[in-house]
Each structure stands twice: as C-alpha cells, then as structure tokens.
Amino acid sequence: MNSSTRATLGVRQAQKLKTRQALLDAALKLLEEQSLSSLGLREVTRVVGVAPAAFYRHFRDMAELGVALVEESLGSLHVMIRAVLAEQQEAEEVIDRSVEAVAEHVRRHPAHVRFVARERHGGVRAVREAIAAELARFGDEVADALAAQEVSRGWSAEDVRMLAGLYVDHLVMTASAFLEASADEQRVIADTARRQLRLISLGRRHWRAA
Amino acid sequence: MNSSTRATLGVRQAQKLKTRQALLDAALKLLEEQSLSSLGLREVTRVVGVAPAAFYRHFRDMAELGVALVEESLGSLHVMIRAVLAEQQEAEEVIDRSVEAVAEHVRRHPAHVRFVARERHGGVRAVREAIAAELARFGDEVADALAAQEVSRGWSAEDVRMLAGLYVDHLVMTASAFLEASADEQRVIADTARRQLRLISLGRRHWRAA
DNA sequence: CCCTGTGGCAAACAGTTGTTTACTGAATTC
DNA sequence: GAATTCAGTAAACAACTGTTTGCCACAGGG
Numbered sequence: 001m002n003s004s005t006r007a008t009l010g011v012r013q014a015q016k017l018k019t020r021q022a023l024l025d026a027a028l029k030l031l032e033e034q035s036l037s038s039l040g041l042r043e044v045t046r047v048v049g050v051a052p053a054a055f056y057r058h059f060r061d062m063a064e065l066g067v068a069l070v071e072e073s074l075g076s077l078h079v080m081i082r083a084v085l086a087e088q089q090e091a092e093e094v095i096d097r098s099v100e101a102v103a104e105h106v107r108r109h110p111a112h113v114r115f116v117a118r119e120r121h122g123g124v125r126a127v128r129e130a131i132a133a134e135l136a137r138f139g140d141e142v143a144d145a146l147a148a149q150e151v152s153r154g155w156s157a158e159d160v161r162m163l164a165g166l167y168v169d170h171l172v173m174t175a176s177a178f179l180e181a182s183a184d185e186q187r188v189i190a191d192t193a194r195r196q197l198r199l200i201s202l203g204r205r206h207w208r209a210a
Numbered sequence: 211m212n213s214s215t216r217a218t219l220g221v222r223q224a225q226k227l228k229t230r231q232a233l234l235d236a237a238l239k240l241l242e243e244q245s246l247s248s249l250g251l252r253e254v255t256r257v258v259g260v261a262p263a264a265f266y267r268h269f270r271d272m273a274e275l276g277v278a279l280v281e282e283s284l285g286s287l288h289v290m291i292r293a294v295l296a297e298q299q300e301a302e303e304v305i306d307r308s309v310e311a312v313a314e315h316v317r318r319h320p321a322h323v324r325f326v327a328r329e330r331h332g333g334v335r336a337v338r339e340a341i342a343a344e345l346a347r348f349g350d351e352v353a354d355a356l357a358a359q360e361v362s363r364g365w366s367a368e369d370v371r372m373l374a375g376l377y378v379d380h381l382v383m384t385a386s387a388f389l390e391a392s393a394d395e396q397r398v399i400a401d402t403a404r405r406q407l408r409l410i411s412l413g414r415r416h417w418r419a420a
Numbered sequence: 421c422c423c424t425g426t427g428g429c430a431a432a433c434a435g436t437t438g439t440t441t442a443c444t445g446a447a448t449t450c
Numbered sequence: 451g452a453a454t455t456c457a458g459t460a461a462a463c464a465a466c467t468g469t470t471t472g473c474c475a476c477a478g479g480g
Contacts, residue, residue, distance in 0.1 A: 267428070
C-alpha cells in the first residue's frame, strides 16, 4: 500500500527501484563536494547501507550511474524551461520571469545544478556526452520557440539557432554563478543577468536592420 | 650552461625547478582524461620517474599543484587577451581577430584550456577559487578596455562590467566548445561565435539609445 | 677542502578500492 | 503449495592509495 509506487508494480520491482533511487540520491549528495571520477562505488553503497556488490544489480559502473543522474538532473530543468517558453509576454517581462525561474530552480535543486555544471566538462566521457546531447535538445527547443515569435521574421534558421545557443549558454552560466553565491551576491547576479539579457534582446531587435 | 635557466640560478635550484615543471607537465597530461580530484600523487610521480615521496618537496598535496597549474594555464591566456585588447580597430575586425585568437590559443594549448574548463566547477575548492579569481581579473581588464572606447560614453561602471562579464563568459564557452570539436565543427563554432559577438556588439551600440 | 643543506630514494605502514564468488531468503510464477 | 527467480549478502582477492621514516649523494658556501 505504498502510495508513491504504482499498484501494478510488484513488491519486488518496487523495492529494487527504491534502492536504485537511494543509490542515486546518495551519489548526488556525495557529489556536492567531489567530482564523479573520484566517487567510489563503495562510498555510495556505504551511505545507502547496502553491500558493495549490490551496486552491480543496478549499474555496471559509476559512469552508468552518472548518466542516470544526468537524466534526472536535466529532466527537471526541462520542465522549467518549457514553462517559461510557453508564456507569451512582453520582452521585458519574459526576461524577469526567466531569471526568476532560474534562481528558483537553483534554490530548489542545487545539487542537480552543481552536478551538471561540474560534469559538463568533467572527466567521464559518457556523462559529458549525455549532458551535451541534452543541452543540444534544449537549444533546439529554445530555437523553435524563438522562431515562432514575430521578432524573428526573416531570420535564417542558422541565426535563430545561434541566438538560442547564446541563451542556453547564458542560462547555464547564470545558474552556476548562483550556486556558490550568498544571498546578497545572488541579487547582484540576478541583476547582471537581467541586463545582459536585455542587451542581447536589444541586439536581436536590430539584427539585419542596422 | 643551460640556456633555459638564468645563469644566476645554481645547478641545485635549476634541477629542482626542472622536476617541479616535470611534475606539472605530467599532471597536465594525465588531466586530459580525468579530473583533478581523481588524480593520484603516485600516478604523477610514476610518469615523471621519481619516487612518490619526492612529490612533497614541491607541493603539499594535489590541490596545491592544481593551483600552480591554474596560474600556468591562465597566464598564457592573459597574454593573448591583452594582445587583442591592445589593437585599436573597427568593431567587425576586432571580432574576427578575437575569435581567431581564441581558436589559435586552443590549438596551441589544448590541455591548458581543458584543465581550466574542467576544474572551473570541479571538485577541488582551492582550484575553483583560483580560477574564479583569475577570471575576475580578466573581467576587470576587459572592462577597462571597453570603458576606454568611445562607444561606452555615458555608460555606468556597472553596465560596462556587465558587458565585460558577458564577453569573458562567451570567451570561455567558445574555447571549451572548440576543444572537443573536429576541424569541420570548429569552423561552424567559429562562425557561430562571430555572429554572437556581432549581435552583442549590436546590442551594445543601441544600449540606452533605444 | 670540509661541512652543511637538501632533493630524491627505498621501504614499510595501514587503509581503501573494484570485482568475483557462492550463498540466502523472500516474492513471484505455475 | 512446490519450483523458480533474483535483490541483496558476506567474505576474500589482489591492487592500489597517501604518508612517514631514515638514509644517501652531492651542490654550494665557509
């Protein structure tokens, strides 16, 4: 009668998913203060409270666990981005809304954000590639949203994609800047981010019109 | 009579510097495929061909070696940036010149660039802070150069610093994008980077004028 | 020329790591 | 209700880690 698991899932399978999630959670916690390539399998199982060998029932190695963490981490970000993109508002409002959304996302999922920022260029190839692929999908999604706006009339697909890339990069930079900042510094960062977006948006409106 | 070391340096001191440099070089090479927090002291000394204990004659631990690598890595970048900033040219030219300089820098010092990109958000606090401090100095330097240009007339110091931050971030993003790219992809990246800089420069010219 | 400072060495230390093995006991299937 | 599946266990493995110790060879100053 566990309400958090579907009734159709057997007790067996549900338990397995539970420890799998426990492994992911423990790893994410440990990764707040070290990087994936130095995180040991025993370290993780010790925190969860299972035998080291149990790890292999869920992941081939730490790299595979890392890829699973990428999906978990960027999944929530994906939801957030889609929500912001869906709102149809004035440019100024959409900027304020975006920065606020990023700030809140970092506040709610700091470990996820830190993990992505850290492993984006980290020492584990498979994880790097998973993050790159997911961020590329973000870029495409943003590009689609931009193309649908009337400001982009007459823009080539490449130019739209270029602008989308700029936005995604800026998002990632801003999010990781928030991470290590105190409350005071966070306000400064948010303010700077808004002005930067405003400047970009200005450049956008004058593109090919100058 | 070693021409690469000052004549005033005794044989003693010169030898010490030589193995110290060998340790740094070996570490940098090993760091192309892993991150600092997983790099072992024995691993480094083994490559150099000295006893593990010899490491302590030069660094307290790997974190200290990492900080030394930061200075080495960002030192060369610093020279490059200063050179570009010194040139007084038309906006369009300075953009082409900047992107070309970044591309060449990555071509000449890939391991250094990779190291900085990887450890900027990596698992070793001291190294993160050293990189952040150095990048902040870059930002100040760029800000000074921007402020001296007539386009910035009437700009507040904060706005100038905001724009400088945007440029520095863009530089780092572009450099790390170059890293894992093939020759073909590099051309695409360079082209995208140029267009992004052009858009930013456009926004800059219309700042507070719109 | 001898004395001293010191960069590097060999060896030993207690811990820790990833992986394999044979196993147990409970949920599932028939 | 018996047979089967399989998540998790305990123990052992060789290989490796960072750090300390006492020692040596030798450059450099007196």
